[in-house]
Amino acid sequence: MDGMAAYRASSAGDFRPLFALMRGLEDAGDEASPWRTVLRTRASLVDPSEAPIGSDPRSWRALAGTPRLHGLARTDLVVRSVFRLDRASLAEAARPDGAADPLDALHARAWLRAFDGDHTQAIGDARAIAERASAVRRADLRVYASALAALASLGAGAREEATESARRAVRMARAEGILFCEYLSGLVLARARRLCGLPHLSARILAALGRVVPAPIRAWIDWELSLHDPSADDPSADDPSADDPSADDPSADDPSADDPSASGPGAASVGPSRISARPMIEAAARGDLGALERAAEEALSPVRDLDFLAREHAIVRAAIDAREPTSGDATTDLWLAGETSDTPPGLSGLCCPEIGDDGSEIAGAFVIVGPGRTPRRVLRAGLGAFEGSATAPVERAQLRTLTAIAILAYAGPAGLRDEELFERVYGFALGGARHAGTLRQLVHRMRDRLGDDATVERRDGGYVLIPHRAFAVPDPRCSPALDELILQFLGRRGGHATTHDVADALGVALRTVQVTMKQLVEDGACLAIRQGRSFDYALEDTTFHQPTLTRLSPVVA
Secondary structure (H helix, E strand, O other): OOHHHHHHHHHOOOOHHHHHHHHHHHHOOOOOOHHHHHHHHHHOOOOOOOOOOOOOHHHHHOOOOOHHHHHHHHHHHHHHHHHHOOHHHHHHHOOOOOOOOHHHHHHHHHHHHHHHOOHHHHHHHHHHHHHHHHHOOOHHHHHHHHHHHHHHHHHOOOHHHHHHHHHHHHHHHHHHOOHHHHHHHHHHHHHHHHHOOOHHHHHHHHHHHHOOOOHHHOHHHHHHHHOOOHHHOOOOOOOHHHHOHHHHOOOOOOHHHHOOOOOOOOOOOOOOOOOOOHHHHHHHHHOOHHHHHHHHHHHHHHHOOOHHHHHHHHHHHHHHOOOOOOOOOHHHHHHHOOOOOOOOHHHOOOOOOEEOOOOOEEOOEEEEEOOOOOOEEEEHHHHOOOOOEEOOOEOHHHHHHHHHHHHHHHHHHHOEEHHHHHHHHHOOOOOHHHHHHHHHHHHHHHHHHHOOOEEEEEEOOEEEEEEOOOEEEEOHHHOOOHHHHHHHHHHHOOOEEOHHHHHHHHOOOHHHHHHHHHHHHHHOOEEEEEEOOEEEEEEOOOOOOOOOHHHOOOOOO
């Protein structure tokens, strides 16, 4: 098989011809062959033992006079750098080179600009790349350009445009059947879904990608997974096919597939150092401030020069560490200060309540209150780094009481008049003796709940919360509604579950879940798939389709 045929086979997921040809070139002593350089760069996407074309001038000189091969190697280096969040390698791919096709050079520079936060220029570059790629029939660059436009649009705050660009990239990648285009476009779509407040769809995409994307290019996927509920961190959880990848892999009978030296999705995870916010979040939850500082620096180090992720790191750090005065993001800072209860989209995957087997709930967000301190909201993980008392899990019937405490805490020394407190808690105006009695009962429950932490005093036709010591109270206003909780659970389960699965996991009455699921089906958010006498409910995503395990065959070492 010639080099182009082997390269195209790898684009469709079969790396066996590529590795066989590489061995043949090596055995023939043809180390200087341009194809050797191209194939090694492509192989580095799946095999951690292979080095891509890099800063060694000899690597580039081997491609002199072969602009087409030069373009293939440069494109793969760009793709590898993007997946690995490797700015230095991306800068190498973007360096001026007289042998480079202007289109390939522009592609490299455009991703570098997106990483550096030059969103407007990156969007313009993406449009130019897409137009020129169409003219020369470079389907791969058309897909990458659309994914690039989506990432840059997210950075510019144009989330609707970003989602549309990401969806277009996913559709084109699937139509072309180019494996790494599918992976990268799916990854950018997952990010867009999360930043648009749809963490359940993001989690589903990441779980699917996590099962098939090779270890050497998992860095960005690991980062995105770390910004979801911890149960989404194991992409193979609850996926029966992940227990036996060979079940539908026609190459499973090849004895070399069992060779531990073989690489590919089933190989040992020996890829690059992990880029993740999870150690920082876990250190905060444990209350280990020293470990938190170290983990925060370790998480920041590989993304410090990546504008979009450095900003995200600051947001997460502020949301789990009340000692941080600001996140640097206006929307997040308003949420931390209690000016809004709408969880910032970037934190929506982390602000999930923890629901016990008995139906009790630990909220996803808390308000920290204390004498002489400004009330400050943190994620549940931030309680560990807070030196004060925190409320225990509560029954769902107490959520309104906790809502009232959080509202009154943010009101500060000025407090709230009866009418305002009632309307903020119940959502309608106070009126009549019946409502007045309801308010008095609410105040009684607040005082009982607060105990020695604080006093709720009657003052000037209203109420004031006076803290006696530092404490944290759940803020149920930030918790997702039941339908959102169900969708997030489905996302973590790989996109499907029964009503019994949902009821057991969320501690909610089966009948309540059934009614909610029926509404989700009617709204088009879920599909009801009959399984015998019952139904299996699946997330509906008309754009993303889960890659199959057979798309990336085991690499024959």
